[in-house]
Amino acid sequence: MGKKGKSPFSLFSLPHFPQMRRIIIFLLTFLFIVSWLPSVHASGYYTVNLLVAHDEEWDYIASRRYAYSGETLAMIIIADAFYYFYQSFSITYRIVAYKNWDSDDSVTNKDVMFDEVVAETGFYSGMTIAGNRVDVLIAFSDQETIGAYGLADSTLGVVLVMETYLSGVGQATENVLQHELSHLYGSLDEYQNGHLCVMNNYPYWIGFPYYYYVPTALVTNTWCSTATNIIQSNRGAWGRDTNSIGGGCGGTVWWLARWMMAW
Ligand SMILES: [Zn+2]
Numbered sequence: 001m002g003k004k005g006k007s008p009f010s011l012f013s014l015p016h017f018p019q020m021r022r023i024i025i026f027l028l029t030f031l032f033i034v035s036w037l038p039s040v041h042a043s044g045y046y047t048v049n050l051l052v053a054h055d056e057e058w059d060y061i062a063s064r065r066y067a068y069s070g071e072t073l074a075m076i077i078i079a080d081a082f083y084y085f086y087q088s089f090s091i092t093y094r095i096v097a098y099k100n101w102d103s104d105d106s107v108t109n110k111d112v113m114f115d116e117v118v119a120e121t122g123f124y125s126g127m128t129i130a131g132n133r134v135d136v137l138i139a140f141s142d143q144e145t146i147g148a149y150g151l152a153d154s155t156l157g158v159v160l161v162m163e164t165y166l167s168g169v170g171q172a173t174e175n176v177l178q179h180e181l182s183h184l185y186g187s188l189d190e191y192q193n194g195h196l197c198v199m200n201n202y203p204y205w206i207g208f209p210y211y212y213y214v215p216t217a218l219v220t221n222t223w224c225s226t227a228t229n230i231i232q233s234n235r236g237a238w239g240r241d242t243n244s245i246g247g248g249c250g251g252t253v254w255w256l257a258r259w260m261m262a263w
Pocket of ligand 1: 090179183188
């Protein structure tokens with residue numbers, strides 16, 4: 001109940017606050033534009049549900065090098081890779097569950113280790129955990145006996161990623177994850193000198209004071225046009241189009257909120 005003679009919207013017409021009026025109109029206009037962003041984007045969002053497995057070596061290096069739990073480090077690495085997939089392809093990753101995985105320390109063959117984590121977690125794409133369909137398994141380890149940074153199987157929807165920290169490069173685990181996830185979308189390894197692409201395995205020289213080579217994939221998060229085109233055309237390979245879920249509440253902000261709540 002307002003005072004006699006005043007409209008309920010008198011705030012907007014108060015002559016003493018023209019600036020406030022301008023601010024309110026600006027905010028309303030801004031919110032209106034933001035609410036339309038998803039349909040401007042138009043291409044849809046693919047949400048991929050993840051099972052995340054981490055073994056004892058991963059947990060050890062997580063606390064030793066980063067002072068995080070294995071789960072927290074896994075979450076951070078996935079968030080880093082998510083950023084690139086989200087920006088370039090509107091693909092979002094959502095962690096449905098974490099599982100501890102007890103990797104066999106005597107294994108030296110990368111395929112054997114790969115099979116082990118699939119068997120131990122009982123993962124298959126399409127399985128259900130707590131009512132959520134799981135699309136992809138990301139397995140983290142730091143067991144360096146297999147002599148590989150990572151591995152991917154685009155039929156199973158599984159990637160195996162080793163914790164990777166290199167002198168002169170720093171933390172590059174998310175590069176490995178980005179590389180392996182790209183394989184799930186059909187992107188192929190490249191081998192080309194001077195080609196800055198996260199799919200490129202060509203040796204890249206790390207100079208003073210280290211003097212050694214690392215795969216180019218570990219020093220860039222960029223996808224070259226070949227990789228971009230392949231991932232773009234297969235971006236719906238995993239997960240589901242979630243643009244229309246909830247009758248229009250599928251904007252960027254909403255999904256970021258969902259994504260953060262999923263942690
Ligand atoms: Zn590769």
